Amino acid sequence: MTDGAVELALLEEGPAVAKGDVLLRADHLKKYFPIKSGILIQREVARVHAVDDVSFELRAGETLGLVGESGCGKSTLARCIARLYDITSGSLEFEGTDISKYSRRQLRAVRRDLQMIFQDPYASLNPRKRVGAIISDPLRIHRAGSRDQIRRRILELLELVGLSAEHINRYPHEFSGGQRQRIGVARALALKPKLVIADEPVSALDVSIRAQVINLLDDLQDELGLTYIFIAHDLGVVRHVSDRIAVMYLGKIVEISPAEELYQRPVHPYTEALLSAVPVPDPDLSASRQRLVLEGDVPSPIDPPSGCRFHPRCRYATQVCKAAEPPLVQHGSLGHLAACHHPLSLQTQVGAWATVPVSAETPLSETATT
Amino acid sequence: MQSAEHGAITGSVGPAPEGGEVSSRTGGRSLALDDFLHNKRAMGGCAVVLLLILFCFVGPLLYRTNQTTVNLNLANLPPGGGHPLGTDEYGIDILGRLMVGGQSSLELGFAVAIISTVIGALYGAISGMIGGIFDAFLMRIVDTLLAVPTFILLLIMASMFTLNLLSIILLLSLLSWPYVSRLVRGQVLSLRTREFVQASTTMGSTRMRILFRHMMPNTFNIFIVTTTFAVADAIYSLSALSFLGLGPPPPFADWGTMLTNGVNDLFDSYPWEVYPALIALVVTVLAFRQIGDALNDIASARSTR
Numbered sequence: 001m002t003d004g005a006v007e008l009a010l011l012e013e014g015p016a017v018a019k020g021d022v023l024l025r026a027d028h029l030k031k032y033f034p035i036k037s038g039i040l041i042q043r044e045v046a047r048v049h050a051v052d053d054v055s056f057e058l059r060a061g062e063t064l065g066l067v068g069e070s071g072c073g074k075s076t077l078a079r080c081i082a083r084l085y086d087i088t089s090g091s092l093e094f095e096g097t098d099i100s101k102y103s104r105r106q107l108r109a110v111r112r113d114l115q116m117i118f119q120d121p122y123a124s125l126n127p128r129k130r131v132g133a134i135i136s137d138p139l140r141i142h143r144a145g146s147r148d149q150i151r152r153r154i155l156e157l158l159e160l161v162g163l164s165a166e167h168i169n170r171y172p173h174e175f176s177g178g179q180r181q182r183i184g185v186a187r188a189l190a191l192k193p194k195l196v197i198a199d200e201p202v203s204a205l206d207v208s209i210r211a212q213v214i215n216l217l218d219d220l221q222d223e224l225g226l227t228y229i230f231i232a233h234d235l236g237v238v239r240h241v242s243d244r245i246a247v248m249y250l251g252k253i254v255e256i257s258p259a260e261e262l263y264q265r266p267v268h269p270y271t272e273a274l275l276s277a278v279p280v281p282d283p284d285l286s287a288s289r290q291r292l293v294l295e296g297d298v299p300s301p302i303d304p305p306s307g308c309r310f311h312p313r314c315r316y317a318t319q320v321c322k323a324a325e326p327p328l329v330q331h332g333s334l335g336h337l338a339a340c341h342h343p344l345s346l347q348t349q350v351g352a353w354a355t356v357p358v359s360a361e362t363p364l365s366e367t368a369t370t
Numbered sequence: 371m372q373s374a375e376h377g378a379i380t381g382s383v384g385p386a387p388e389g390g391e392v393s394s395r396t397g398g399r400s401l402a403l404d405d406f407l408h409n410k411r412a413m414g415g416c417a418v419v420l421l422l423i424l425f426c427f428v429g430p431l432l433y434r435t436n437q438t439t440v441n442l443n444l445a446n447l448p449p450g451g452g453h454p455l456g457t458d459e460y461g462i463d464i465l466g467r468l469m470v471g472g473q474s475s476l477e478l479g480f481a482v483a484i485i486s487t488v489i490g491a492l493y494g495a496i497s498g499m500i501g502g503i504f505d506a507f508l509m510r511i512v513d514t515l516l517a518v519p520t521f522i523l524l525l526i527m528a529s530m531f532t533l534n535l536l537s538i539i540l541l542l543s544l545l546s547w548p549y550v551s552r553l554v555r556g557q558v559l560s561l562r563t564r565e566f567v568q569a570s571t572t573m574g575s576t577r578m579r580i581l582f583r584h585m586m587p588n589t590f591n592i593f594i595v596t597t598t599f600a601v602a603d604a605i606y607s608l609s610a611l612s613f614l615g616l617g618p619p620p621p622f623a624d625w626g627t628m629l630t631n632g633v634n635d636l637f638d639s640y641p642w643e644v645y646p647a648l649i650a651l652v653v654t655v656l657a658f659r660q661i662g663d664a665l666n667d668i669a670s671a672r673s674t675r
Contacts, residue, residue: 082572104577111574124565128587137583138573187569 022093023195023227024058024081029090029100031073031080035302049301050076052251053090055328060194063221063228065242065259067235067274071298073251074231075119078199081229082116083107094195112142115188117217119200121180125172131158131183132168138190157186161216178209185216189224197229202237214241235278239263244335247271250301250309253328257336267331267338269314308341316342405668412664418657422650426472435466437623456642458631468646471623475605475654478539482604485543487597490550495589497551498558499581509555512548520545524607528616535618538611542604550596557589591665598662602655609651625651 031051036042051073058064066074079085081092083099092100099110115138118124125134132154139150155165161182172180181201188196198217202210218241220226232238238245239259246256247270255268266272276292294313299305305312311321320341328339406412440460450456455464497508520542527533527541558581561567570580611617612626620627625647632644 079568084568084571108574111572114572116569116572118565118569120565124569126566126570126584126588128590129584137570137575141570141574141579184569187573191573 021060022057023060023095025056025091025093026081027055027091027093029054029077029080029092030088031076031085032088046302049251049304051080052304054248054251054253055090056246056253056256058195058227058229060227061221061225062243063230063241065238065245066229066231066248067233067238067245068248069233069274069298071301072248073301074248075199076251077248078116078197078229078231082114082197083110084116108142112138112191113194115191115193115196117181117184117188117196117198117201120204121177121184122172122204124184125180127172130169130171131163131175134172134183135186135190138187142191144191153190157190160189160220161186176209177205178212181205181213182216185213185220189220189226192224193226195227195229197231199231200233201230203232203234210237217241235274247274250298250304252309252339254310254340255336255338256328257338258333261333261336265332265336265344267336267343268310268340269316269342269344270310271338272344308339318342406665409664409668411660412668415657415660415664418653419661422472422654422657423476426469426476429469430466430473433466433469435463437462437466437470437621455646456640458628458643459640464628464643464646467623467628468625468650471625471628471647472650472654474535474622474624475608475651478535478542478608479601479605479654479658481539482542482546483597483600485539486547486600487550487593489543490547490596491554491586491589491593493547494551494554494556495558495581495585498555498562499577499585501559501562505555512551515545515548516552518545520607521610524611525614525616528611533611533616533618535622538608538618539604542607546600546603550593550600553592553596554589557592558585561585561588591668595662595665598658598665602658602662605651605658606655 029051030049030053032047032049034044035046035048037045054077056064066077068074076085080087083092083102087100090100091098094110094114099107102110129137132151135154135157136150139145139153144150145153154168158165158167163179163182163186167175167179172183175183181204185201201217202213205213214237217228217230221228228241230238230241242259244256245259245262246253247262247268248254249270255262255266255271257267262271263275266275273292273294276290280286280289292315296313299309299312305322306325307323308314308317308321308326311317314321318341324341326339326341328337330336331338331340331343440462442460453463453465455468457463458467493508493512497505523545524538524541527537531537533541561584567580567584570584575583608617608624609626609629612624613630615630617624617626628647629644629651632640632647
């Protein structure tokens, strides 16, 4: 802490993870939700493939943006990492230890370092608790200090997120959305976590106060050396905060890349389509660029398409896309991975939405009828 | 962090206190309590209940009457003289009997409400919190109890045994807690998916801590309503039982017995013997129902806010 923080009795730093070391490693992470049916004996009839074989690494001090359309599994992934959900299979290493099989009791110690900021600031604060009680909840759960120490820590946290000491005895309904989200941020930071998972922290907020909350998170990262997983469906927001960005589609990471690289040279057709949907504040540029409209709906995660999951909506798709699942491999510069049989031409530098068909094989649409 | 090349994000850098946005309502007292104190129906109901308690429990200390021995010299006296509401067929003062009879009604009402609320709320909350097969099993027990017709069971028990006040309290509690547990379980199930509960989980709360610190305060507005209704229902059940002559035997006094005696005497043209108990019963049940209704309104108005 930079501001002469109150040292809480039980909050000594654990084994420090130096900036740049791997803090979190997900390996073939899967989360399936069973769909059960039957009156007396519940039988599993199908499963929702919410997160399907996701692997990535997160380094201390960085911000990983996670984007994708609604229902692609990004929130489920976040909740798996926070271990709000049990993980179906795969491993999840946090600071070198696999926490994927930890019980609720074992997780308590881990949770001190792994906190979450929720999407809806109206739902994430208990309406019957005062702000002081909400923020001090994590401190009291972990018995971090005396009453007096906890009180001073609350005041410190309130100041840190830009609220004042007089707010301590108020109820959440007395605050605006932005202020509530600050309370949520203060609560997440109370235990000085190492990793903060922000699940669409600004999407429920008014556009005018989004920037405030984002800048607050940004400042706090510099100040406290936090690592973020930042989920959003607003690509502009993600670009602003992220060092690296992962694009999810139907439970899989289809592309992961350093942030600016992704915007300049998307490799996966889905990323390309997503980027083409970002509003551009310049009307001339906006009129001149081509919007790629994806046809059809997102396929059901209960019965995902064979091969590449994006193939029914992909304009470059060929037979191979239907048959084989593309691996997540490096394309172009270091650290830029994508899962695609027909990666967009790396030579095309004309901007984020170059429209050069790469397909050399028979387009899928022609053969599909036979 | 990426530098802000992207022009779309502007706005104040760093947190600034947003003091002006805070609504004028000062924290200090909970909103529900505030609503309750400003609700005329709730306050009216509470005032009546308070008067009833004073009447039944303090009244006999000020207005001393003989409630145990039969005195046929004084039987069936009309109101007036030493007996403001007259006397009954045994020569017992009706005003005094109304006070003593009210004691048992109120004791029963509160006891049943408290017992069934505590058991029902805990049972429902734990069932909903743990979930799964355990929950299914507990809820089948509840279903079984809910299937028992309250009044018929009371009649059977009363015809087999001589019931006293305590056994009626236990019987009524046994049959009314399942309603509370149903409601509380439903609320707990819906609260489990709420983000503030998940937030508490990510902070490392135990399930019991979540249940008692975060969920119970949010189910309060539900079971407080059923509690007030339970008071009224229990008083009504006792009176009905006594009215049928199956209540506790004399010298136990209660409004239902007074009512049934009064009805018999009505045909002997002693009308003052039926009305006091009738009015007391109606007023009491109405008062509790008013409070319950008002609480219900407050609760549903708050949930839509």
